[in-house]
Amino acid sequence: MVAPSAFPATGLTGALLRETYAGKKVFLTGHTGFKGSWLLYWLHSLEADVKGYALAPDGDPNLYQLLNGDKLCESVIGDLNERTRLEEVLLGFQPDFIFHLAAQPLVRLSYNIPVETFATNAIGTANLLDALRRLAKPCTVVLVTTDKVYENQEWVYPYRETDRLGGYDPYSASKACAELVINCYTQSFFNPRDYSQHQKGVAVGRAGNVIGGGDWAKDRIIPDIVRALNAGKPVQVRNPAAVRPWQHVLEPLGGYLLLGARLAADPVHYSGAWNFGPHLQDTLPVRDLADTALQAWGGGSYEIPTLVSQPHEAGLLKLDISKSINELGWVPRYSAVDSINSTISWYRALGSGQNAAELVRADIEAYCSPGA
Numbered sequence: 001m002v003a004p005s006a007f008p009a010t011g012l013t014g015a016l017l018r019e020t021y022a023g024k025k026v027f028l029t030g031h032t033g034f035k036g037s038w039l040l041y042w043l044h045s046l047e048a049d050v051k052g053y054a055l056a057p058d059g060d061p062n063l064y065q066l067l068n069g070d071k072l073c074e075s076v077i078g079d080l081n082e083r084t085r086l087e088e089v090l091l092g093f094q095p096d097f098i099f100h101l102a103a104q105p106l107v108r109l110s111y112n113i114p115v116e117t118f119a120t121n122a123i124g125t126a127n128l129l130d131a132l133r134r135l136a137k138p139c140t141v142v143l144v145t146t147d148k149v150y151e152n153q154e155w156v157y158p159y160r161e162t163d164r165l166g167g168y169d170p171y172s173a174s175k176a177c178a179e180l181v182i183n184c185y186t187q188s189f190f191n192p193r194d195y196s197q198h199q200k201g202v203a204v205g206r207a208g209n210v211i212g213g214g215d216w217a218k219d220r221i222i223p224d225i226v227r228a229l230n231a232g233k234p235v236q237v238r239n240p241a242a243v244r245p246w247q248h249v250l251e252p253l254g255g256y257l258l259l260g261a262r263l264a265a266d267p268v269h270y271s272g273a274w275n276f277g278p279h280l281q282d283t284l285p286v287r288d289l290a291d292t293a294l295q296a297w298g299g300g301s302y303e304i305p306t307l308v309s310q311p312h313e314a315g316l317l318k319l320d321i322s323k324s325i326n327e328l329g330w331v332p333r334y335s336a337v338d339s340i341n342s343t344i345s346w347y348r349a350l351g352s353g354q355n356a357a358e359l360v361r362a363d364i365e366a367y368c369s370p371g372a
Helices: 014-021 034-045 083-093 107-112 114-133 170-188 192-198 221-230 250-265 286-297 322-328 336-351 356-368
Strands: 025-029 049-054 074-077 097-100 139-144 200-207 209-211 246-248 272-276
Touching (some): 025 034, 025 083, 034 049, 034 250, 034 356, 049 083, 097 114, 107 114, 107 170, 114 139, 114 170, 139 250, 170 200, 192 200, 200 250, 209 336, 246 250, 246 336, 250 272, 250 322, 272 322, 286 336
Parallel strands (some): 025 097, 097 139, 139 200, 200 272, 209 246
């Protein structure tokens, strides 16, 4: 794996995270997904007691099964819209922390299943928060949405947490709806002014475009690149000029964990929304990502297909992360090139027979090392 670049030290350290999460009950939704599996492994390494709630892992291969995820947590296979069951599982566990990652996460798929996307992302979040109302103990809650919640004006300015929400495609709109649900429940039931009564600290993490080893989802650029290169075929690059805030999976996950630690210590000040993305100089067009990935792979080519009636996807998206830097003490540790190189190296190492859990462990240890 590639070591992180020498960006400034952050408030995120392995010692802080272990002190926060060791021995604590953590309810993790979406634990069978790509990001969820990485976070599950990280929480397990911090000696947290994790209970997962998610649909069954999708696809073969999938990272959850490669990590033997059932040995890392008590896994419950369920749907967020099984409202009664979700509430029973959550209340039966009595969590100290909740990390809500479960979602329908794919933009292009959302055009095929818009109603299901809204049901999972908006109503599913409402179901979780409604169950939280009935939890009669203190709890720290980090709800994960996306950078795509912003009403995208296709401008060069990075979006701040206070900018207007919106969404052209069903995925983006469903996540903006989820944010409205979150705001409603926070103001109505978990208002920071009334923390002494309800004892629920609630915050939102908005992440950029995440890449990393172990993602095999359809219509995501890195998995598409890896599949094509393994098959000896040219990579299909749909939107070469589209600019995205690419970041290694450990960047937002580290942000969520740090936000959880800060929120547990001061649930009033750290409530609200927080952006987690790369430095602005690391916001790259898709063609640059593809070029870097092919170079890291050591060969291959890509082609730009002629697409007819292609679903709309944003052309330009940047995040302002100054709030997370200045108030959380979170700073990106990977450059865009490091993120891409590390990700491609992960897939190459797995293909050569290395163990997925060891690759994940090594990446987490490198990311949390004091010299990183």
